[in-house]
Amino acid sequence: MHGHDPSYDDFYAFSYPHEPFDVPPQSWGENTPWGFAEPFDGAPFVARNFGVFTTSDLQAIGINPRTFLPKAVAKGRLRRLERGIYARPGANSQVVRAILLGGRISCLSACKLYGLWVPHSPRLHVLTLRNVMTAKNSDVIMHSQHRRPPLLVPSPLEAVEQVLHFHDAETGLMVLDSALNKGLLRLEEVPELIRNLSKRKQRVLIRATGLAQSGLETRVRNFLISERVPVRPQVEIPTVGRVDMVAGESLILECNGDAFHSTKEQRNRDYLRIQNAKLLGYETVSLSYEQIFYRWEETKAYLRRLIRQRRHLRKPTPLR
Structure with missing residues (x-):
């Protein structure tokens, strides 16, 4: 594995934009909706695997699966x-569905679990063993590889590597920028991370800086670089x-995602920034999520x- 892979527990401590559990584990215990606690509720693998686990996980903390599991399943507790x-x-x-x-669960769907910025996609990404027959689902994208995924849920870095491998260079750049921005890996580790990818992908991925706050910025900056336009990300301008x-x-x-520019007060601040920039001699182009992702050809x-x-x-x- 490339990079300094922080512990799963560290990543679970993040404030996820989407609840990784349908019922958050901090509420598990005697007062859970199902009214019981399990002897492994505090074990790291519960959070690490987002609520799924193996018999080996139980054995590792001293629980005998042969005696524990049949009763728990029969009572609907597992x-x-x-x-x-x-x-x-x-x-x-x-x-659960991927299993x-x-x-x-893999690549973009797994990255989303860890709070990384990913392009909007309602479809679930699943990694399977190559040549294994699986049912076709319109809301699922299947990826395959020669060896069976060793983990129930890929680590954050493995999820990023899956995106770089299975997706186009621009999508990989967005996710790579997000991973750098969140401190999941260091900029000096990127060349090693991408060295086995195609030269075409490498030429794009090496543009990652980790300064982008979202994939919107990454996409626009990547386009400008492709057009040979010098561009500086995250610039501080006095009065602006x-x-x-x-x-x-x-x-x-x-690059204005609706989440940060939706209230009247926020829009008024944006207008004032544009005015102050104009007084300093800058021209401002403000682009929406729709322009960058759904009307991208027009925007380019x-x-x-x-x-x-x-x-x-x-x-x-x-x-x-």
Whole structure:
């Protein structure tokens, strides 16, 4: 495994944007909705695997699966998913479903569990053993490899590596930027992480900085680099504040996800920032999530027209 893989427990301590359990483990105990506690509820593997576990996990903490599991399953306290694998009530439903489909949750779906930024996708990504027949589902994307995934849930770094392997370079760059931003790996570790990928992918992935706050910024910055436009991410400008990026000398680009620009007060702050930037001689282009992900071809054409005017290469001159 590449990089300094932090412990699963460290990652579970993150504030996840999506609850990794259908019923959070901190509420497990005598007052759980099902009214009972299990002897392994405090074990690290419960959080590590998002509520699913193996018989080996139980043996490792001194529980005899042969005597414990039949009773727990018979009473509905545990669910048997496949041979040697069980789920706790409240286990993450996507992790459970991937196992029931004959695979393991993977790449984008797994990255989402760990709070990494991923492009919106309602479909579940599942990794299976190559040549194993699985049922086709319209809301599932199946990936395959020659060896069976060794873990019930991939580690954060393994999930990132799966994205880099199974997805296009731009998607990989978005996830890689997010992993760097969250401290999951260091920038100097990226060359080793991507060295076995195609040269075409490497040329894009080496652009990762970890400075992007979202994949929106990563996509726009990657496009500008591809157009040979010099671009600086996360630039602090007096009276304006920190902007997502500056192209050339004087073109500010802001990538506005609705989550951070949805209230009237937030929009008013954005308008004031644009005005202050104009007074300093900067031009501002503000792009929405829809423009960057659902109308991207139109947006690229618009940005190319701006670039051809070459005004972004002029140094900002404050208005008098």
